[in-house]
Amino acid sequence: MEIINWSSILESLLFAAGDEGLTLKQIAEVLEVDELKASEIIEELIREYERNKQRGVTIVQLAGTFQLATKKENAVYLKKLVDSPNTSTLSQAALETLAIIAYKQPITRAEIEEIRGVKTERPLHTLVSKVLIKEVGRAEGTGRAILYGTTKEFLDYFGLKSLKELPQLPEKAEEEYVQEEVDLFFEKFQETLES
Numbered sequence: 001m002e003i004i005n006w007s008s009i010l011e012s013l014l015f016a017a018g019d020e021g022l023t024l025k026q027i028a029e030v031l032e033v034d035e036l037k038a039s040e041i042i043e044e045l046i047r048e049y050e051r052n053k054q055r056g057v058t059i060v061q062l063a064g065t066f067q068l069a070t071k072k073e074n075a076v077y078l079k080k081l082v083d084s085p086n087t088s089t090l091s092q093a094a095l096e097t098l099a100i101i102a103y104k105q106p107i108t109r110a111e112i113e114e115i116r117g118v119k120t121e122r123p124l125h126t127l128v129s130k131v132l133i134k135e136v137g138r139a140e141g142t143g144r145a146i147l148y149g150t151t152k153e154f155l156d157y158f159g160l161k162s163l164k165e166l167p168q169l170p171e172k173a174e175e176e177y178v179q180e181e182v183d184l185f186f187e188k189f190q191e192t193l194e195s
Contacts (some may be wrong), residue, residue: 014068021065046071097123106147
């Protein structure tokens with residue numbers, strides 16, 4: 001008889017779910033067990049994390065979902081990571097993604113990728129972790145894709161009172177002129193980030 005390592009499977013599921021977390025019902029469905037058994041598996045993993053002081057993560061329940069979270073005892077080190085100068089600059093890909101979101105919000109990842117022509121999963125993750133963008137809803141239709149928009153922190157970071165203060169994009173222009181404007185816009189973003 002095969003022994004199933006439920007804790008390992010649940011840990012993987014919670015890691016993959018990220019900030020969205022998983023409800024008890026979702027966990028039960030994926031594990032193909034009833035909710036009582038799923039609850040027991042969750043409680044056992046929580047106890048494992050509490051017993052093992054060497055672990056840096058724990059499980060929290062927020063808004064009806066279970067999520068992996070860092071332990072409070074490590075907060076001072078996490079703050080250092082977030083505040084470190086090496087993590088304060090944005091890559092060109094993140095800047096491009098941020099500009100697209102700022103002008104086209106609300107917008108899905110697929111729409112951003114269509115405009116950029118490349119994958120945007122990593123830049124989106126970076127922008128969410130820096131709280132410059134957030135999930136603002138779900139698109140209608142199949143899959144109900146996440147819609148992204150800028151945050152109040154985005155406005156604060158760039159010294160804007162509202163999105164109306166963003167530079168206007170030309171409606172009809174030569175492609176070369178548009179590229180120059182885009183390059184200038186990214187340079188201004190980068191200067192703002194570095195100052």
